[in-house]
Amino acid sequence: MAIALASNTESDLPQRQAMKAVANGDVQAFRIVVEALDPRLIRFFSQLGVPESDREDLFQETCLRLYRAVESYDPQRPFLPWALTIARRVMLNWHRACKPTVALEEADNIPARQRSPGAGAESDLWEFAHACLSASDYELLWLRYGEDLEPAEIAMITHRTSVHVRVLLHRARAALALFLKKDGCAHTLI
């Protein structure tokens, strides 16, 4: 069973203790952190558009950074937002570094990603949101509802204020609802 890792301070206690142990010299304790983060970060990278071939590299890079920065982590603070902050930076660096791999003349042949989330196909909702919303809006929605983080934690990860995050989330939800309404799929969600 995958190790659950939530943002509240009770459920990420093993990770925080492990980080403390690593800081005190018990390097083997970092395996607990890696095991807990593996499904979470792979899903995070997958949802934010990182291809499967690069996910492991990003995961490894994130773990390396977490390991190196173990002494700067404060065990009193929640672990997941801190880890996601680093993972997000790694991913943004990767996005900046990677170049388009599809020639322009072939780009027209690529099928559009946008698909309507029909009845009984709720998993397509995130795909639909990814196609409709901007990357920033989609990321905020994912952190809020996919990762189940609080706006204050998202604010810490994305370097915004909590109020700003709430406003952006509201706008993103409104935009998504509008797209769903235009697409005639809003009734499937009620």
Added chain:
Amino acid sequence: MKHDNLTEKALEVALKRAAPPLSRADKERVARVCDGLAGKPIERAPGFHHALTVAVLRVAACLVLAGSVFVLFKTLRPVPVSATPHLASIPHLRDIETWESAKIVTGILSNESSNLVSDIATLTTILNERSLAILF
């Protein structure tokens, strides 16, 4: 409005429900990552020495800034200009009213001018004499 709230709530629930579930941790991947980390150094947290260096640097920066501001103000300070140069020989115009009468003024000026004329005449005479003495 009520319908909008309901839609937003339904959307939130749908988004949470549509999130793909967490899979199991990939043991091989975890092992690869842990093996890759073996022997990697941990960055030491900045200690007292670092904090002291930062504090000293900040104090130095403040001193440099304060010095720069002081020099700037010193060089840009406008030189105080006195209102009116006080020349004792020139009477103030407002003093004209205090003069007793225009007649006295006229008398003084005419005396002065006659004195000047006589001085100039004397000077011219002396100059003529001296210059002629050189020639002859």
